[in-house]
Amino acid sequence: MTDAATMLSTEPADDTLAAPGVSPRRAAWQRFVRYRLALPGAITLALLVLAALLGPLLWTVDPNAVDPAQYRRPPGPGHPLGTDSAGRDVLARLLVGARVSLAVGLAAALTATVVGVLLGSLAGYLRGWVDALLNRVTEVFQSFPTIIVIITVAAVMGPSLPGMIIIIGLMDWTGAFRVTRGLTMALREQDAIQAVVGLGAPNSRVVLRHVVPAVLGPATVVATGMVGGVIMLEAALSFLGLGVPPPTASWGSMLNQAQSLSILEGMPWLWVPPGLAIAVTVLSVNFIGEGLRNAVDPKQGRR
Structure with missing residues (x-):
């Protein structure tokens, strides 16, 4: 039986990628690197993540150590990026801050994508009153400015890293929902899905085992674009x-x-x-998103 995920990516991007012997993964990789900024963006983001993970282990200066004697020192020996208004090492705080900013961006985007994919799959597959209800809920969420809601909740409950991730994730799922719903409605009519339904598989199994894996590629593109926006939002809230x-x-x-x-x-x-x-992180994520868009959509133009 043909897998539903494979059926989404059978159309080649061009004659070269359609040549015999070219696997779907290799064709997707070729479409990804065709966008020339995608690979540099991926390498840059990987280096940023590596710096966030290993940087504080290599540069062991306490990022919260206050030293009035080092008040606003310019870059120099002992402090390659200088010190701030409390005498704290800027490099140490930059590396630790990378963990926080990247964690918020990735975790909130992942939360929003999971919620959007699950709800979008249910709406697109079940249709009827479930689809109508979830569409109305989506419209309600889209009618509220995300940053205003987050500012209100943060002002009432106080600043919190887990709270920020949950709030952003629960407010930004509508984009993944729209994409997933549209793809699921098309997948629902595919022979592979109809065959599984004809064998008596319950709706939950069809959605989780066949629909969700088939829409993960496009959902990943949405999630990637969301990461940059979340990092900017976290920066604005912290500012x-x-x-x-x-x-x-x-x-x-x-x-x-x-x-x-x-x-x-x-x-x-x-x-x-x-x-x-x-700026570098957001640009890198956006470049990766464009590359992934080319990879999952063979109809994208050459870059």
Whole structure:
């Protein structure tokens, strides 16, 4: 029996990729690297993740150690990126902040994607009143500005890293829902799915074993695009003082502490590193997303 996931990717991108002997995975990889910024973006993101994981183990300076004697020191021996207004090492806080910002981006995007894929699969497969109800719920969620809701909840409940991840994940699932619902409605009519249904498989098994794996490729593209937006949102919330609670470092909180005019004009080491880290991360994720879009959609134009 033909697998439903395979049926989504049978159309080749061009004559070269349709040549005999080219596996679907290899064809998808060729479409991914065709977008020239995708591979550099993936390498850059991998290096950022590696720096977040290993950096604090190699640079063992305490990121929360306050030293008034090191007040706003420029980059130099002992402090390659200088120190902040509390005498804390900027490099140490940048590396620890990478863990927080990347964790929020990846975890919140994963949460939103899981919720969106499950609900979208149910809506597209069951249709009827289930589809109508979930569509109305989606419209309600889309009518509320995400950042306003998160700011309100954070102001009432207080800053919290797990809370931020859950709130963002539960507010941003609508994009994955829309994509998954449309794909599921098309998959529902495929012979592979109809054959499984004809064999008496329950709806839960059809959705979890056949529909969900088939839509994971496009859902991954949505999740990738979401990561950059979540990192920017976390930075904005931390900049407003509603992100991770102090003294925990994040890129947004580092920018929050460097917003005075005197720092912006005369102390670039306090805001350039976190600002550059956010920009590079978001760009890398967006480049990967474009590459994945080419990989899962053979109809995408050549890059």
